[in-house]
Amino acid sequence: MQIGIMFIVCYYVSWLLYFQLFQRPLFILYNRRLSSRAVTPKDVWDMSRFGFKTDIIVCAYLTSLPLLAGIAQAFIPYVFLPKFMVCYNVAAAIVIGLVTVSDTALYSFWQHKIDASVLAYLKTLKWAVASVSGLYIAGAALALITLSAVIYLWLEWGCDITMGDAPYVAHGIAEKIITAITGTALAGTAVVLIRGLRRRPNNPSLSYYSNNQFFNHAALNPVYAFIYSLGVNDKIEGAFHYTDSEECGKVFHELYPASRGASEKLLNTDRPNILFIIWESLSARFVEELGGQKDVTPNINRLSHEGLFFTRVDSNSFRTDRGLVALLSGYLAQPTTSVIRMTNKLPNLPAFPMKFKDLGYETTAVHGGDLMVFHMSEYFLTIGHDRIVSEPDLPSSMQRGKWGVPDGDVLEWVYDDIQQKQKEGKHWYTTMLTLSSHEDWKVPYNRIPDDEIANSFAYVDDAFGRFVDKLKGTPAWDNLLIVVTGDHGCNAGEPLSHDKYSHIPLLMLGGAVKSPRRIDTIMSQSDIASTILGQLDIPHDEFIFSRDVMSESYRYPFSYHTFINGFMFRDATGFTVVDNVTDTAIANPDKEREHKGRIILQYLYEDLAKR
Known part of the structure; x- marks a missing residue:
């Protein structure tokens, strides 16, 4: 694979570092008063290591499209990957910035992680903003713009370092075969990370470890919480089956x-x-x-x-x-x-x-x-x-x-x-x-x-x-x-x-x-x-x-x-x-x-x- 495993791995790690070193600490710092007891350094460490389990799933989601684009680029003479990554990074930065800001800010009102129920509020914009002041909305908008810009610059810096001047297109049968095999292996790894190897698919309980719900919520990746809720929010048939x-x-x-x-x-x-x-x-x-x-x-x-x-x-x-x-x-x-x-x-x-x-x-x-x-x-x-x-x-x-x-x-x-x-x-x-x-x-x-x-x-x-x-x-x-x-x-x-x-x-x-x-x-x-x-x-x-x-x-x-x-x-x-x-x-x-x-x-x- 011409761009190499290094680009995909580094891109994946860039997202992982964002969630571990920025998103989660921001959530904890902003909402710390909602914890039933004082948050200690050990608590922060526990939230980070248990949150890592859902972070790696979300990072697999976020890396999937760049992975597929990198594989496709190896077989297409026209070089499109650098421009694609710029567009993708802009979109991803805005979406993840929005989820981060929304989850962090709304938690003080709802005290649960952001989920699909937020979409119902967006159907009526007046109700979506009626709970807060104009100054609060302005502050949230500024936070979103700033955070999205930081995420974008962080991702672009990582792409520049790992992509550099490397050739993008695979030449010869051997390179194409290696690209196909490597790409398939990486794609399979992403699927395993998302789905898990257990009999049942992964769910948010991966990051739950404490009887203090604030700690569990801080550990749980907000993007994962939202994505998961889209699939189960309205499930009725067979839900909560306990006995005959x-x-x-x-x-x-x-x-x-x-x-x-x-x-x-x-x-x-x-x-x-x-x-x-x-x-x-x-x-x-x-x-x-x-x-x-x-x-x-x-x-x-x-x-x-x-x-x-x-x-x-x-x-x-x-x-x-x-x-x-x-x-x-x-x-x-x-x-x-x-x-x-x-x-x-x-x-x-x-x-x-x-x-x-x-x-x-x-x-x-x-x-x-x-x-x-x-x-x-x-x-x-x-x-x-x-x-x-x-x-x-x-x-x-x-x-x-x-x-x-x-x-x-x-x-x-x-x-x-x-x-x-x-x-x-x-x-x-x-x-x-x-x-x-x-x-x-x-x-x-x-x-x-x-x-x-x-x-x-x-x-x-x-x-x-x-x-x-x-x-x-x-x-x-x-x-x-x-x-x-x-x-x-x-x-x-x-x-x-x-x-x-x-x-x-x-x-x-x-x-x-x-x-x-x-x-x-x-x-x-x-x-x-x-x-x-x-x-x-x-x-x-x-x-x-x-x-x-x-x-x-x-x-x-x-x-x-x-x-x-x-x-x-x-x-x-x-x-x-x-x-x-x-x-x-x-x-x-x-x-x-x-x-x-x-x-x-x-x-x-x-x-x-x-x-």
């Missing part, structure tokens, strides 16, 4: 028995009007009554003594698209995909609002932002909302932020809508999805100036408190049930404990509530739908992942939370967190809790495949 289907079904139905017997009645009417407020990122972390930060949500604290306050609820997931389905379909969130994007399956999901539409209620979904994102408008309409109201439908006189109309103004609109329906004598059900307590945490409020995250929740709480107090003085209050809960927790750039992150409040209040009560039963977010329907004597057998926690059949309280390719199972004995990538418990190992969690996960994917 008959045994799985038997255990599952013991965990999720059909509701039977009477439900303890907490309401004084079977047909209240309902306002279901799904509060963006509302976590127990900000609710003092649940042990959270003081004086962030004083109205939730105050109103918790006036309604039904469920204190031990765990969210089923970590994102709005999953949380909506858990709340409004009583359907468990999936750790590797999102059913809300599978539009052919949406009509087959249970539908909480549809229950009220079938009873003659007027049903509405309200959100101050863009409901086109994540197919939310399609989902809201499919599950029974007669009308959806989003940013374009709200008065132009209302102020706008990056996410849309702030929640205070939207609550004013909801108040007026309730009064109009009251005048018309209608029965109604409304879902309101909030937006203000979200990155970039900019709200028209400044009670907690030194903590913009807490301040954004304080803003929504203030608006909500004023909204409720105003409603109390109207006839609409007497037959009203307000349900308030979070779509998921809030990590807000801090180390993520699935135990604490998943804890969300659930408050039901209004004239429809018999009397105030604090309910300390362990339950899942998905149980809310059946619990409300049980109170109203509305059949809900189709909500197979949702349990009426006030019914006689709710004898084994537990909760189930999923995150990126993992789950947490909690019951009265404690909680266990399982990482599906490594197939091990990463917090509080317990065979019984792990067994039940795996049963639920298998049954969930089997059910999803059939819908």
Whole structure:
């Protein structure tokens, strides 16, 4: 091979040095505060050596095209390789620079490696940038340009040294045969590096070695994490198979028995009007009554003594698209995909609002932002909302932020809508999805100036408190049930404990509530739908992942939370967190809790495949 093995080997090593000496240290340095403990030099060494396993795979990918071009050049008289390498290096530098910057910057928000889910955000550019300030975007763009330029210059320097003035074209049969043999051997080596020699192909667990997830994430090559997720993100058939289907079904139905017997009645009417407020990122972390930060949500604290306050609820997931389905379909969130994007399956999901539409209620979904994102408008309409109201439908006189109309103004609109329906004598059900307590945490409020995250929740709480107090003085209050809960927790750039992150409040209040009560039963977010329907004597057998926690059949309280390719199972004995990538418990190992969690996960994917 005329250019020789040296060019390919050196090019491969150039990429390897980039990931080992620049990408990974940059990630660790930028996100070090997210580690549950201080990062030591030994930790950095361990992350580098375990990360080396996925680095060599990515470097094989990145070297494949130059290898094929080098082989082709040996047989083609026209010299094209130098120009090809310039173009290739430019493209590769931009792509790898983009992945590096995105993975490093987004980790502080998501606390998982960059994966194919990021592509959904790019479909709506407004949402993709709404979480951050213009200065942040400018900084990221500058970082991308600078990093891409550095990568390009590094690669070009390596190419200049190894290619030099060497002949590019093979002359004679012997040289061509040697080129073909050498090239085939190198290509075969690349395939082995990518695929691995084990029975099953390589996967991200190659770089997982610690019970500290930050260390695992720092070790895992971001390019590999992204490429791998493209192939498995929507896999449903046969996913998470744990035991035979008959045994799985038997255990599952013991965990999720059909509701039977009477439900303890907490309401004084079977047909209240309902306002279901799904509060963006509302976590127990900000609710003092649940042990959270003081004086962030004083109205939730105050109103918790006036309604039904469920204190031990765990969210089923970590994102709005999953949380909506858990709340409004009583359907468990999936750790590797999102059913809300599978539009052919949406009509087959249970539908909480549809229950009220079938009873003659007027049903509405309200959100101050863009409901086109994540197919939310399609989902809201499919599950029974007669009308959806989003940013374009709200008065132009209302102020706008990056996410849309702030929640205070939207609550004013909801108040007026309730009064109009009251005048018309209608029965109604409304879902309101909030937006203000979200990155970039900019709200028209400044009670907690030194903590913009807490301040954004304080803003929504203030608006909500004023909204409720105003409603109390109207006839609409007497037959009203307000349900308030979070779509998921809030990590807000801090180390993520699935135990604490998943804890969300659930408050039901209004004239429809018999009397105030604090309910300390362990339950899942998905149980809310059946619990409300049980109170109203509305059949809900189709909500197979949702349990009426006030019914006689709710004898084994537990909760189930999923995150990126993992789950947490909690019951009265404690909680266990399982990482599906490594197939091990990463917090509080317990065979019984792990067994039940795996049963639920298998049954969930089997059910999803059939819908």
